[in-house]
Structures are given as C-alpha cells and as structure tokens.
Amino acid sequence: MNTVNNQKNAGFSGYFPTWCPGCGNFGIWAALKTAFTNLSFTPENFAVIFGIGCSGNMNDFLWADSFHALHGRAIPNAVGVKIANHKLPVVAIVGDGDCYGEGGNHLMHAARGNHDITVIVHDNRVYGLTTGQVAPTALKGFKAKSTPSGIIEVPLNPIALAITQGATFVAQGFSGDINHLVGLIEKGIKHKGFSLVNVFQPCVTFNSENSYAWYREKIYKLGEDYDSSDINNALAKSMEAETKIPLGVIYETDRSTYTDSLPQITQKSLLESLAPNLEIIAKLMDEFV
C-alpha cells in the first residue's frame, strides 16, 4: 500500500483506498477530508468512529484518531465518546446496512437524545463488503444475491425516520457532487446536536441500477426559498416520490443536546474530572448507617 499526499488535505490522507475504481466512496472520502480541513481540524483534535462495511474500511484511508467499531454499533460508540469528552467533535462513518439495518435501533435513540455527533451514511442501497445483498434502502423489487426474485420490502426512509425520531439536523448529499457534499458535512459537524447526512453513493460493482446516471436524472438541490426549519415542509420533502430526490439540508432545528442537559459536566468534561471525591464517598457511606 502507498500513502497519498494530497496537499490540500495534508494530514488526513491515509493509505490509498482499496475500493473498486469508480466507487462512490471516493467522493465521500474527498469531501470529508476537505470539510475537516475547512473546519481547521487536525487528525488529533476530533474522533472518528467507523462502522463495518466498504464504507467503514475508510479507517485505513483517513488519518484521524479513530475507533473501528463492530458492524452496526458505531453510533453507540460515538455517543459514549461524546459523553466522556463532549468537547471533542465526534463523527461516525457508516454504511446503510450498518446504520439502518444492523444498528437501526441506535439511530432512532441517538436522534431522540440529540447526542451531538455527526453520522455520515454511505447509502449505496446494497451491502458492498459482503458482495452484494440488499440494504434496507434498496428499492422495492431490487434483485440481489439474497433476494434473487426481488426484494419484497419497501425501502426504509432515512430522512423521514431521522426527522420523526428527533434528529435536529438532517441532510442529503450525493457523492457525485463533492463540493455540495463538503458544505453539508461542514454544516452537520458545526450543528450542535444529532446530525445525519445521508449520502447517495453509487456502488459500481453490486448495484448497476442506482448508478451515477440514475441519480443525476433524479436529484435536485433545494433552493434558497426552501425553509429547512419547518418540520412539515421537511416531512413533505422526505416523502416525495423517488422520481425526484432532494439534496441539501432538509431539516434543521435547535434543541439542547444530551450532554448540555447533564449538570455534572457543565463546567468540565468527564475526562477533565476523573478523580473520585473522597469526601462525598464518606457521606454516601453515612447514608447507609
């Protein structure tokens, strides 16, 4: 493996990716590095939690303090990191199978809790790493190795799900439009609270249906006039037919974050207050006498 040294993203580039040539993950990778650079991050002043999948394999391609999790469990790891050190920005990089299938429960609850983490979902509508089975976002009827006669279920709607479960920032991007995606990732990270960025990511090897061309035909960018603070607007957008796919910040609102609501860490983070208070312990013992 050889290391790439892209001047613009110096510091974040790890090994050269082993993704298939043309894979949408390249675009997300580039957008992430640019966003981190624009945010003046260094590889050591934030934390990245990777899921398991082709998406999660970015762990070796992106230089940053990171935790490569179990399949489906990156979100709870990220929540734990944030609670331990809420001054550290925390980003989770996950697959659609990872986040909407195996770990679906965690997504709902992290949204409800408004945990201040940013979740970037590589939505390729398939399981890439396990060689092409349907993901929860696969379109109805999609034929894949595990559903040779076409998938019976309708696709999960990540945007509607996140909005209705209490996410305070929900955006949708396309790996074929890196510049636009950079903006969404930056906004997501800057947003205080739970942010989800669902990124359409063509899998050129196992999903010939939802290709770059397929997306380009359907996507459109939300205009200046779109009011992302209105939940009804946002829900209506999230329910638009698959023939027209909106990109941009679909919903954004303000609600106090999980760690903001914890009086024990208003002054210092848990990490900054590790020593036990022996005086209090003596008092606690007295309570049992």
Added chain:
Amino acid sequence: MTDVTVKIGGEAGFGIMTTGLLMGKIATRSGYHVFEYPEYPSLIRGGHNVVDIRISDEKVYSQKQKVDVLVCLNEETLKLHKDEIKIGGMIVIDNDKTDKSIIEKIPQNVTLVPLPFGQILKDNALPNVMLNNIALGALVYLLGADFEILKTLISENFARKGEDITSKNITASQYGYDYMKDKYSAGYNKKIPKMEKAESRMYITGNEMIGLGAIAAGCKFYCAYPMTPSSVLLHYLAAKGEKVGMVVKHAEDEIAVINMALGASWAGVRSMVGTSGGGFALMVEAVSLAGITETPIVVVMGQRPGPATGMPTWTEQGDLLFVLHSGHGEFPKIILAPGDMEESYKLTLEAFNLADKYQTPVFIMGDKYLQEGHESVDRSSISSYQFSIDRGKLLTQEQLDKITDYKRYLITDDGISPRAIPGMRNSLHQANSYEHREDGHTTEEAFERKVQVDKRNKKTATFLSSDAKLPKFYGDADAQLTLISWGSMKGPILEAMKEKEGKFNLLHFSYIWPLPKVKLTEILASLKNTLLVENNSTGQLGQLISMVTGIGIKNKLLKYDGRPIYPEEIIKEVDKLL
C-alpha cells in the same frame, strides 16, 4: 447469644421490602449484626413477597431456614411458611382475615399472636398502605427493640413526602406497638434492645457496595439497561450520579450499553456496565470488541436462573462458564466473584485497576443473592480500606510528547501496550476491531496476526505472575473435609462452619480467572476429602477446576431451584461425609 430470625410476608405492593429494610436498620442501629434476604416473584402486584431478617450479636453470614417470628400481612404468608417456625416461635396474624381451618393447622408449640390490622386501620381511618407500619410497630414491641429508632427511620424515609405522611406512618406503627404492649406485654422470648455501645455499621446490599466501589474507583460512566438483579445498581448510581460527577445512562438496549461504555472508555473515562444473563448475551459481541481493541471495561454480571427469562427474581450461579467463554475469538479476560459485601466493594475497586492495567474486560460475577440481600457491614472496614487508583499504561500528554512514532498496539514484554486516548497530541492512533498491526492499521498478514494474538495472550501470563490470587482458605487447616465454592455461597458455608467448627474448612474462589495451574494443582492435591458447593446444576467451578488442573471433585452439593443454599443443607451434606 442472641440469634433471631424474623420473616415478614405479604402481597406484593404492600411495602414488604421496606418493612424488611426498616427492621434490619433498626437492628443494625441498635448494634446487632444483620443479614436479610428478600424473595419475590416477577410481579408488581398480587404476588407473594417475603423477607427474612436474621439478627444476632455475633457476625452472621447468611439466612437460616428456621424462623422465630413470622409476621403475616396476609393469609398466604401463613399458608406458605407456617412449617418454617421454630418450636417456641411466634406467628403474628390478623385473625379476622384468616381462615380458621388454616389457623387450626398451626403447630401446638408455636404462639399465635392475633393482630387485628384491618380493625386498627378502620378505627383510625388509616389507608391500607399503612398496614406494614402497624406490623413493624408490633414487631418492634415483641422484640423489645427501640421504638425511637423506628420513629427516626420513618422520619428519614419519608422526609421528602412531608410531615403529614411522616406523622401518619409513625402513628400507624405506634398503634401496632401499643396493641402488643397492651395484649402481649411479655413479647417474644428473645429480645434485641439497643446496645449501649453500638458499632457504626452500614446496612447495605451488594449492588450498593458495588456502586460505592465504582464511585470510589473514579468510574465516571455507568451504562445499563434494567434487569434484575442489577437494576438496583442502576437506580443507586443514577440517584447519586450528579452528586459524584458520574454520568449514568439507561441506553436503548444492552448492545448499546456496552458499546457506549467502550466508546467512553476509549475516550479515557473509567466505565462500567451492569446486567444479567439475558442482557449479557446481547453484549457478547462487544466483549470481543473490547478484547481486540484492548479497551478497558468493567462488567457487572448479576446472575439469576436461566435459560432465557428463567426465574427473573430468584438466584443462581449458572453463568460462570458462559462468561468465561463469552466473546468470539481468543483474548484475555479477568473474572472476579465477590463472596460478601466487603469483597463487593474491594473487588470493584480492583476490577477497575485490573481493567486499566490489562486493557481488557474484567467481570464482577454477582447474583440475586449477593446483590439484593442486605447485610450489616462495619463502616470502618470499608471507609478505612486503603487503595490507590492505577490506570496502568495510560499515557499522559507529557509522556506522549517524548514518544516518536507512537504505536497503540506496540509489542511489549508483558503484552500490554502504552495507551493513548483520542484528542491527545502526538497520539494519532486507531483502536481497531479488525486484526491490526502495531500502529493499529488493519492487517491480514499471517505474521502480524500471530504477533498480535501472542501479545494479547501474554497479558494472561502477566496477570498470572503478578496479579492472580489463589483461592482463600477459611477455617481449620487440618480439617478432614474441604468445601470448595465461589462467589456468594461463601456466606452460607461460613455460617454452617460455625456449627461444625473444626470439622471442615472452605476453599473459596473470588479470583476465578485466569487460574494459576501449578499452585492450584498443588493445593487441590493436598486436600483429604472435598465437597463442591455451587448454586447451579452442573458444578461449573468444578468443571473449570478440572479443566485447569485435571483434578475432579468427587462430592457435590448443587442446588438450582432458584433459592440460595441454606447452612442447614450444607450441614446435612457435611454430616454424610464425615
């Protein structure tokens, strides 16, 4: 010597547990040693709840089968427990509300003490929930205990609910007390008056002891999903979290629980999770993640009878081998099993040090018996316990600044690598769930793989040479028979030993894994005769011992009906072998 066992029973929802707690506290504050064990079904209302409180002027290690005073808050209690009364014992019951045919079956040598709860409530316009206060007042009188202590306790207990509620509760107990004074002024023939000099003791459960231990260890993140018998640990820490600066999270499921804790631990904060068998089953994949990422974590595994939902509120030691083998793949694990309240505190402190030192999962094996039972414990034995917090090879920023080319999974002689946390300078690293090289990057190379497996396994060898503890002997070294047991069954065995002094000794394991093979084999080979005592059906410690040493334990006392082993049952078995 005073040794009184009181049993209080009634319908779930009528404050039986609170009554037990208050009675135990009265005795503790009066200077006695107390042991309490509650039994209740997995129901909120309508089931049968019962609590056993044993009170003595000598140290007591467990409950006993025979009861001195049985307080029946309903008819059911009498039906179920009348045969447990000692000769000369007493039964307190509301005659008006009890079928005559049952009362007639009470043995002749037992005193029946009618207490018209219903009438008293009615006459004084008291609500039904005050029933237990009347019983408590009556009991205090019969045992010659100090009513003032009861009044103080009620005031403390209801302080938050206001003066009105407090005084109503006190009045209700006064009615019970006065009724007995009037009708049975002699009371019971064993009494527990307040001692002149009462040693300061805590009346506490294993859950609370583990909680105190975690707080003292500087654990700042506790994550759990409610599950008996570990829920009380969650409740205790949640109640104290703000005060002690700990974040306590009730997460969406046990998979989230342990993964959140691993995230927090990776970020540098001491973290603990608590659960029971079913919840732990969900955590197992992440135990393996802790193993390969070398992330410290303390897991409180409160056992109860399985499989599946089993008998949720009862006790068993059925998960030892499950925990030992939990997590796919091969990686080191440390298992501790406290035998009593003091060990619950001390081993919790130890668990955090070991987790940090070995950067691997450490288990505290408890069970319903240990975690939900109350015991009086000398406060000084806990508060004067000297310990220090050892975070092992966790690097400071200063140390990191001196390192060039930091490697998270550096090969070392002891298998333990210096640990950095995210956000530090000069520490760029990844904790990797995949097999990795020294620098943390994913690898599938044969050589790198083997080197990392060997490195992780080496931690077991390091533990065995520097931290492993042999099982502890209790009792006469020359005894003809040695009982072998682990965890919570220590108490009933020590209690049995009181009666059979010199006849047997106990080899008790609270450091369960890893086991030092050579020394353990020597010890076992030197024993004359052995009896394995476990609260499960397959003798799991016995299996583990023979796996390590090749030595089998011939005689076995195994109990797996959801109830703890009683000292009387141990004596019976011992008598057969002597």
